[in-house]
Amino acid sequence: MPPKPVTAALLVIGDEILSGRTKDKNIGFAADFLTERGIDLREVRVVPDVIDEIVAALNTLRHRYSYVFTTGGIGPTHDDVTADAIGVAFGVPVAEDPRAIELLLQRIKREDLNAARRRMARVPAGAELVENSVSTAPGFRIGNVIVMAGVPVIMQAMLTAVAPSLETGPRTLAVSIAAGNIPEGAYAAALGTIAEHNPALSIGSYPSVVDGKFNNEIVVRGKDAEGVAAAVAAIEEVIAELRATGRDKYTIT
Template identity: 60%
Template sequence: MAAPITAALLIIGDEILSGRTKDKNIGYIAEYLTGVGIDLCEVRIVPDVEDEIVAALNSLRQRYTYLFTTGGIGPTHDDITADAVARAFGVGIDHDPRAVAMLRERYQPHELNEARLRMARIPDGADLIENPISKAPGFKIGNVFVMAGVPAIMQSMLDTIAPTLQTGARMLAETIEAEGLAEGNYAAGLADIASAHPGVSIGSYPSFSTSGFRNQIVVRGRDPVAVARAVAAVQDLLHRLKSDGVPH
């Protein structure tokens, strides 16, 4: 099969690291990318420190097909993502006439002050990502997509750029309920199955509710035949354990 298309997500902001803001973008982006055939392989969170942002940008953009960033492109002094991206790519940055025109669609001339114009500072050579909600654009340079941190705006930007992305075969996932069995009872057998089926990923995911533990085994892979074989092996393992009267 063709090599998978990979991605990383870089979340920028002191407010995320302090707990002041609860991130709502990781799960959405992960599910979105999985749905279109892109593997999200790494997520990093860095503070509003230019050196930290630049280091993360240069590391991640070289390792993966795409790098998505969220946060740090607003009008305040600590919104330094655009400057960090420009530095990482070694290009200049200035007010982009296209971005200024977008802001003018929302703000009256007397409202478009110096702070708001910061949102029109775009690294040289970047393409803009439209923002239908607040007009302040994101941008793309190289394989890096710079998006807003506000979830609704980020989601609209992701919808805009999705058709431009190279995608691969979608990941298939099958969930098997391990009803009445604890993880410790099937862990060894599951490890043997995982070793025998290297083309798939097998994970066990317990959860707890008022009714007790619920264990689910998830088989993931791109080859439907390989996934089906692994699922059958897992189901056979669980059936044998239950037939043998393994305690809960």
């Protein structure tokens, strides 16, 4: 029996993401980072800085996946409500953590540690701290939920810090097949049949426009190397046949 997959969701928190003011850079990094370690990122949600919204999303995701990673909302301002939302979701109080205060004091003078900055030391009862090698203000982990900053460089440092403690599974293999300017409609039926015969694999076709010309790429993903190789061979045979018969170009009728 194959090992049980290790799965994850990413919960992106912040009005600035939903408004478009801030362009998220964390999703792509987290997806690559987790995939390389055999953790399958299955879902991403974006919610505003509203406690009820965060709680609802978190309680759904944390019961569905092995891990939930959150980004955003753990800074010093009034709209940084992630810690409070996590406390509500887990039914535990949120309070200043002396360990977090000591970390803040590595960068902030005690006389400058005002009420706003102290908010960054508030964590739910029972949480473990997540190291922040960039600015010392920690994230935290409670249950299967890992709470991280939204600033990309800090988020990346926190994810790297917590990685050694995460359960991992077999890595997903990904192989790309260049279909060039062969129209998707020419190979869609064959691709669907190959996918049907390989339910354990993820097979997708991804069109793009390069220098004003259509360009298609087919990607096969899976954890079984033999299965991936067999599907790739079948797809390459389809593509070769289309090229051999001249059905490899977009035409306008």
